[in-house]
Amino acid sequence: MSIAVLLILAIAAFLAGLGGSYLGVGGGIFLIPFMTLALSVNIKVAIATSLIGVIANSSGAASVYVRDHLTNLRLAMFLEVATTLGAIAGALVGLGVPDFYLYVVFGVVVLYAATTMARIRETAKERAYQAGEEAPLTKRLKLSSVYFDQEDQGVYRYRVERPVAGFGVSAAAGLFSGLLGVGGGFIKVPAMNVLMRVPMKAAVATSNFMIGVTAAASAFIYYSQGLVDPGLAAMVIIGVFSGTNLGTRLLAHAKSSNVRFVFALFLAVLGTAMVARLFLPGVPI
């Protein structure tokens, strides 16, 4: 691995950290296509390296969101039961599956992520505390919470709807995380926002918080198989760490709809390239 390649990777990781922390995704969905397509890294090594970047992103961003009272710690804990189980299963499946299928699944998932990302409504805050009975499980686990919005200096109370469905979706997000080395934020954030009616900022922060633990569960498995390349991983950690520091500062103030659209477009291109690669003659996988 030459110095130039490693520096390019660090810059890519910086962008992944920036976009990831900003949009509540781990950034892996961008790093893996980049590593496999631009740097010709083996896809399983790319997945393992990306998981490390995802943890760096989560720890960096989540710490700030926890301090700023955006994260719903109870909801995170509840859903992490599902995501960690899914992640272990995903990693074990991922190690056994031929690379070809990983490319196909990844391409499809990236394209799916691009469409959800483009469609998400930025202002879906759902601030009104709805009347009527809470779901029994929400009540029992005290999942409903408050968050502090820096934009208008307000404290907003919200309740969590459909906890069981959210739990199921989280298990799927964990599975994809372990299988493909992504954070799964593109599944969890819309699920929490639309399905469970958690306000957007709280959903982004809570998703980011969960991603670290989820990725750790499968990262151990990939590490044990010798798939984590320390040099690559180090560059990714340093790049992501710098990007995250900037991204969390931006989330508090700016509007992210433009970033989201560019990110979605970018993902669509990457996803298409991943799938297209399979059908190009003479390209080793």
Next chain:
Amino acid sequence: MQQRVSNLRRAVVAEVEDINRLIYHVLRGGVVVSVAILLFGFVLVAFSGQPIPESGSIPPRALARPLFTFTPEGYLSLGVLVLIFTPVVRVFLSLVSFARERDRQYVLMTAIVFANLLVSLVLLA
């Protein structure tokens, strides 16, 4: 009575505040320590005058020797491991804090998450 309730509420808020702060410091500290170790690893690479090693990750039990001999691979692997362990420490802290609140349901859930991480960790060893 009202006074007591508000005192109690303040105590609860202070407690939550403590946990949030602690989690913040652990997560942040884990990443910072990891980055520091990795940078040290790259300094060793620069001094060794050799290209960045392309070996796979070194398992924890084989890590002592490369660390004592100050080889870059050892420190790069250690930095990565510190980062992976950060969320594990965070979950452990949550476990302790829910236990102190005597919140049985959450102790149970956190324990399951912790057990999942340990299962994955056993696969590592």
